[in-house]
Amino acid sequence: MRLLFVGDVCGTSGLRAAVRYIRERRDDFDAVVVNGENVTNGRGLSRKHFGALLDAGADIVTLGNHSFDQRETLAYIEEAPRLLRPLNLPREVPGLGVRTVDLRSGGRLTVMQLMGRVFMEPIDNPFRVADEALESLPGDVPVLVDMHAEATSEKKVMGWHLRGRVAAVLGTHTHVQTADERIDQGTAYLTDVGMTGVEDSAIGVEFPEVHHRFTQQTPKRYRPAEGRAMVQAVELTIEGVKATAIARVRWLEPQP
Ligand SMILES: [Fe+2]
Incomplete structure (x- = not known):
């Protein structure tokens, strides 16, 4: 099975780039999973934008700490x-955190989303x-x-905790792609997949706003930053149930 996981899609520019990239490469993969939070x-992710990711060819879309910042998500989830929020949120929270789907190619895939606890809101033990x-x-x-988490150590330790038991543990949330991909006991691991959004930005946000906050x-x-985006x-x-290869992707939109 060939699988594409697209890192945190930010703003309308990120969505445009994600949709284009997934459409162009959809036939290369049996499954496409996107973090759309x-x-x-x-x-968060409005119903309309969720629909745009599905139309492009996403099989599953995951969320994170902003899961319900768009209030309508509480209802439409x-x-x-095919929309997942972190599994370790309280049981009463709407939606699912793990899901097995039938793929168009005939296979099946289970996707689980977990959220970390270090430098993040209180949540159950992932x-x-x-x-x-x-x-x-x-x-x-x-x-x-x-694994949607702030701390690299927490993601790394989750990779170790689940190695040999899952096909992949991929980190999201920090928006900067790391270069530590590896496969251990059939489990592919990467601390952070990175961001799909404007490269010339403060991890997806316009620089002046973030600069103001720091200064x-x-x-x-x-x-959210707008402009030429990368995937x-x-x-x-x-x-079977084991990963045999992992490769990072960094693709820049063509110049307009
Ligand atoms: Fe996040």
Whole structure:
């Protein structure tokens, strides 16, 4: 199975680049998974933008700490089995955090999203929640884990915790692609897949706003950066339930 995982899509420029890249390369992959939690004004994912990612060819879209910043997500996620929020949120939260899907190519894929706890909002223990979820999953379907977390160490340790038990642990949230891809005991790992959005930006936000916050230490509304965007992603090859290859992707939109 060939799989594409697209890193955190930011704003309308990121969405434009993601849609173009997925459309152009859809036939190269059996499955496409996208982290879409920063698409709509940089925070969350509207129903319309979720639809745009599905139309482009995404099989599963994952969220993160901004899952419900677009209030409508609280309602539409219940009818959107291909949209995942972190599994270790409280049980009462709408939506699912793990899902097995049938792929157009005939295979099946399980995607699980977890969220870290270091420098983030309080949330249940992602390590225990992952263990519990794996116990109830079919053993013959490859599992991809999106570990949405701030701290590199927490992501790295999750990779170690799940190695040999899942096909991939891919980090999201920090928006800067790391270069530590590896495969250990059939588990592909990368600390952060990176960002799909404007390269010339403060990890997806216009520089002046973030500069203001750092220099003045007073609030300033963030605008997602607009302009020429890049796609950062990972390509995986999975045989059975084990990964056999991982490659990072960095693709820049052509000049207008
Ligand atoms: Fe995030």
